[in-house]
Amino acid sequence: MASFIVDGADLYHIYDVDGYKYIDFTSGWASNNVGNIHPEVLDASIEALKKYGFVYNHPLAIELSERLVEITPEKLTRVSMEVSGTEAAEAAVSYALTAKKRPNIISFYGSYHGDSIGARLIGAHEAGRKKYFEALEGGGVIYIPYPRSYKLPPGMTQDEFAKYILWYLDDLILEYHAEPERIAAILYEPMLAEGGNYIPPKFFPKKLGELAKKYGWLIIADEVLTGFGRTGKFWAIEHYDIDIDILVTAKGLTGGLIPIGAVVMSDEVAGFEKAYSGSTFAGNPAGCAAALKTIEIIYRDNLLENVERYGMEALKIMREWVDKYSFIVESRGVGYFLATSIETGKGDEADIEIAKRIFIEAKKHGVWVIWDDEPHIRIYPPLNMPLDILIDGLEKLEKAISVIEREYKEGLIKLPEKRQTIEFFDF
Ligand SMILES: Cc1ncc(COP(=O)(O)O)c(C=O)c1O
Known part of the structure; x- marks a missing residue:
């Protein structure tokens, strides 16, 4: 898992040792549910x-x-x-x-x-x-x-x-x-x-x-x-x-x-x-x-109601990505249990590579998401994350997706070979 070294945190953000600040969509891998170091x-x-x-x-x-x-x-x-x-x-x-x-x-x-x-x-x-x-x-x-x-x-x-x-x-x-x-x-x-x-x-x-x-x-x-x-x-x-x-x-x-x-x-x-x-x-x-x-x-603090409401707002935005970006095939979630999935049609390894690049690019835009060697980007914000920070984080993530989409379409991303599988369904 590509990562970086954390130097500090506040409820909704992480700071790294190089002085950068990130909106935290990981909550300590879905653990710091009431924010980092409440x-x-x-x-x-x-x-x-x-x-x-x-x-x-x-x-x-x-x-x-x-x-x-x-x-x-x-x-x-x-x-x-x-x-x-x-x-x-x-x-x-x-x-x-x-x-x-x-x-x-x-x-x-x-x-x-x-x-x-x-x-x-x-x-x-x-x-x-x-x-x-x-x-x-x-x-x-x-x-x-x-x-x-x-x-x-x-x-x-x-x-x-x-x-x-x-x-x-x-x-x-x-x-x-x-x-x-x-x-x-x-x-x-x-x-x-x-x-x-x-x-x-x-x-x-x-x-x-x-x-x-x-x-x-x-x-x-x-x-x-x-x-x-x-x-x-x-x-x-x-x-x-x-x-x-x-x-x-x-x-x-x-x-x-x-x-x-x-x-x-x-x-x-x-x-x-x-x-x-x-x-x-x-x-x-x-x-x-x-x-x-x-x-x-x-x-x-009525966090359950917040999560239910704001989670729906987030999902609405994430679902729009399916129409906007060629390799995003599904966004799904409930509350602050959210994910978007990549499918290029070029095999599992290629999908994982694109997700990894989005994860890395997202950090450059100031948002930290979960990617764990998988074709998905997962988002688990702290339950008390306010709507404006949530939306800001999603906008930063979308910018990262659009950068990778452009690079992908221009052929700038070298994708791993597709694993040869038997085509069972083409008869
Ligand atoms: C569903 C589920 N069960 C068990 C575990 C293991 O928990 P821990 O990492 O605290 O040992 C995890 C960790 O991600 C999990 O997601």
Whole structure:
């Protein structure tokens, strides 16, 4: 990932060591949801550090657990503190397997649950992430496609693809891979974040939920990136009609200042069977204090409404890019969970190269976006970013896109060779 060295930050901006200022469309990789170094979150963390330093048993963990139970679906009543999103996602899977006493989970191609070996194996972000670890894959994870909206199978709409995936799961997987009673849970990102910022059709999670109910599967919602207001609701599952049993949170949980994660789950999951998770600094006092303050700020400052409204304005602008620029094929998003995708028709590597150039050019224009070796530009502003700064950032980004479009059209960009694939659909 092309990057630069940060020298400082204020709520909505980043400054680099060369003295340049950037509008921050990354929020610490979707973690600093109430802005970079929010002063109240910082004060709360310092207070907790002064009072408790690091101890394992402290009242803030109880207070935060109670608050998390209040702001998650009613069925979720138990909390396990963790230290990161990776640890929380792994813990959620271990709780689910233990509770159900079944050996398999369903997971999705493109999903990212962290970068430890365990998290790489329960997700499928990209093939390269499993290189040299393939042998550790024990078979307990059954992958199915995620209902994305970009580079669909030829001739299929996103809805048709999503229906195909449900059929693939209910018909092929259960007939040929594992019987339903051998599956414990579905590990699901309600919107696929690192995998490309995709938003499934409304019916998809509803039907997943119906399957889960029919077969006794738990649903684990990994809300590490989509949670804490990112999509204009506190949790992305609130956009859908789906019942979940376990919710995984981290990143925005503490306003990004002190790392902690948490698993919030039902009695059925955590109530009976002895299960294991956690590590030394899980639920540390400063992290819990930061999380309590972050929750307070999100509600007190009505950030969810801002994000919903301003996010729609942003998306309107970004959708115009599809008509204006030859290689922009889709802009999508909800709230401050936004992305635009590149497709040149010259292969995946060429699309990634164009996105990379836009990312670099955008920095020259004073806006910092997310690009992670992918054919997309992702935009995750802090939830409290005002509309004028948001629009200014989008205008700067559009200038960068237009520079790259001109260079592309003039043949000034050397694109990688197209990987030869078989043309299945030209008969
Ligand atoms: C959905 C999801 N789960 C888990 C993780 C891992 O979280 P962390 O980086 O805090 O370990 C991420 C990180 O991007 C994520 O997006």
